[in-house]
Amino acid sequence: xxxxxxxxxxxxxxxxxxxxxxxxxxxxxxIAGGLExxxxxxxxxxxxxxxxxxxxxxxxxxxxxFSAYLSSCMDNIPITKVLIPVADAMAGxxxxxxxxxxxxxxxFGANWGDNLTPLGDxxxxxxxxxxxxxxxxxxxxxxxxxxxxxxxxxxxxxxYTLVFNTLLGLIIIGTIIFIIVIVIILHKFGPNKVxxxxxxxxxxxRNMIVR
Numbered sequence: 001x002x003x004x005x006x007x008x009x010x011x012x013x014x015x016x017x018x019x020x021x022x023x024x025x026x027x028x029x030x031i032a033g034g035l036e037x038x039x040x041x042x043x044x045x046x047x048x049x050x051x052x053x054x055x056x057x058x059x060x061x062x063x064x065x066f067s068a069y070l071s072s073c074m075d076n077i078p079i080t081k082v083l084i085p086v087a088d089a090m091a092g093x094x095x096x097x098x099x100x101x102x103x104x105x106x107x108f109g110a111n112w113g114d115n116l117t118p119l120g121d122x123x124x125x126x127x128x129x130x131x132x133x134x135x136x137x138x139x140x141x142x143x144x145x146x147x148x149x150x151x152x153x154x155x156x157x158x159x160y161t162l163v164f165n166t167l168l169g170l171i172i173i174g175t176i177i178f179i180i181v182i183v184i185i186l187h188k189f190g191p192n193k194v195x196x197x198x199x200x201x202x203x204x205x206r207n208m209i210v211r
Contacts, residue, residue, distance in 0.1 A: 018127055025075060032078030045086035056098060057164035059090050061157055064105040068113030068153055076114040080106065101160075108156050116149040117142055 003010055035041050048062055063083070071079045087106045091099040118126055118141045129136050162169035187198050 018124075021123055021127055024123060028075045029078050032074070032082055035082060041082045041085065044082075045089050048086055049090060056094060057160060060101060060105045060160050060164070063087060063090065063102060064109040064156060064160075065153060067106050067109030068116065068149065071110045071113035072116035072149070073119055075119075076110040079113075080110045083110070105156075105160075109153070112149050112152045116145045118145075 002008075003013065048059075048066065051058075051062055063086070067079060067083050070083075083106055084103075087102045091102050094102075114122065118136070118138055122141070126136055126141075158169060158172065161172065183198060186194050190198075
């Protein structure tokens with residue numbers, strides 16, 4: 001319809017289609033379908049259930065982190081399709097609210113994990129950048145993606161910890177706040193040697209991520 005309305009030359013449009021990307025995404029879905037047919041997804045579900053046991057809090061964290069790192073290796077759409085039955089099996093006889101939390105955990109993990117590496121649909125971004133002569137290296141993407149993705153996963157893990165294991169969550173958050181306050185005090189009022197060491201350390205971490 002768009003070709004007819006705009007009166008563009010179909011040959012020009014077809015010449016700009018990235019068939020390599022299309023076949024790559026098709027291949028990912030074929031692999032996901034093969035895993036489902038051969039029963040690999042069922043085996044994954046059994047393993048995750050055995051690891052989590054009856055502890056709902058542990059199940060949430062396992063599903064969150066497992067789906068995230070699995071999505072970093074493949075596209076998040078087939079991974080979500082693969083893990084929906086796993087999340088359903090984990091839900092068992094839990095309440096509707098907790099059942100929803102399991103699927104939220106899968107949603108967070110599958111979506112955020114996709115940004116950890118350039119694999120999956122990020123390949124499209126790489127291709128567009130390369131076509132416009134602004135290529136992105138795997139290393140630079142991975143360094144930034146690894147930090148930001150794990151930062152997001154840690155935040156949602158802390159939230160689950162506060163909800164389902166409040167004491168542990170408060171201890172972790174209190175420890176983090178204590179360390180931050182100590183660093184700020186040392187940076188503001190500490191000896192010059194300590195200040196310079198803190199600045200060097202933060203600069204080094206920043207350069208490791210950005211450069």
